[in-house]
Amino acid sequence: VVLRVSSHVIWYTALSMDGRIADGQDSLDWIEAIGPYEGSGTEFHAFLATIDAAVVGASTLRWLLRGGHGWPHGDLPTWLVSHDPGLVDRVGPTEAPFTRVEGNLEPVFEAIAAAGHRRVWLCGGGDVAGQALALDRIDEVVVTIAPVALGKGPSLFEGLALPHRTFQLAECRPLGGGAARLRWERARG
């Protein structure tokens, strides 16, 4: 008997007041609108320490590479959703497996669960999050809302014919530095 245990997928990201994860130039510079606050350095790392695997889209990875960042989470088993094989070469060697996939996300989540990874960080972007939402595979959404309005750029979820998905508000508080922390858990059934 094989007991299949699903992973818990968390979409954790920064957001503008108008719900965007990047501006019209695909930049994240606006995050600097968040002032310094106590715990800002440790909060994200504390989250990361609970994570077993990552899923990242091509746009998000390209943005990191353009900024000369590389893939900063090479210690996490990572699945890249992209049609571009060249992207993997640009990432270079990583500590943990870095796997490129294309097409439907469902087998990706199955492979992650089969590998025994329990907590999965969906680290961008809005299209991948939209696909995951369409499959109803988003279990938790954690956003840090910066006090800035952008007017253009991809939203937290992007999808043409997405069914509306209802969540439960689990957290809502000022985080410091003018940022707001909101957290939702998927309300199923």
Next chain:
Amino acid sequence: VVLRVSSHVIWYTALSMDGRIADGQDSLDWIEAIGPYEGSGTEFHAFLATIDAAVVGASTLRWLLRGGHGWPHGDLPTWLVSHDPGLVDRVGPTEAPFTRVEGNLEPVFEAIAAAGHRRVWLCGGGDVAGQALALDRIDEVVVTIAPVALGKGPSLFEGLALPHRTFQLAECRPLGGGAARLRWERARG
């Protein structure tokens, strides 16, 4: 000597988790994801009681008219931003003046201030809010975030080449019924 006092412009609206003010079908049905909570009936009316004038865009008004709602705030002096003269006829008679304008919003805000209206409700939609933001005439943003993700639809601010605008977080709390209340005030200078 004429002392010109600017109005205080408040963009007060409901928002999805992904920062949208309507879904892909221009519907607001998703607001029902907010459960009943104490004060839900009086909260909006308490806000309205502080308001002296309203600015509304064509899409928002058309949505109200399609739903058979008419213009529910006929007691407020209202400026409609629209190129369509027929829209005014569809609204019919109102208690307070209902004025259609087109083009730049700057003279609209000037006319509102000249008429002595101090607190102005910008009641939609994202394009009008984007234009007002571009003019730096948004003083306060008040949103009720519903615990639902849409994936498509206009965002809180829509504008092609909008300068990023920084605000100060003034309020961040659970409102009840799964909704979150966030309020920002424009940080100028």
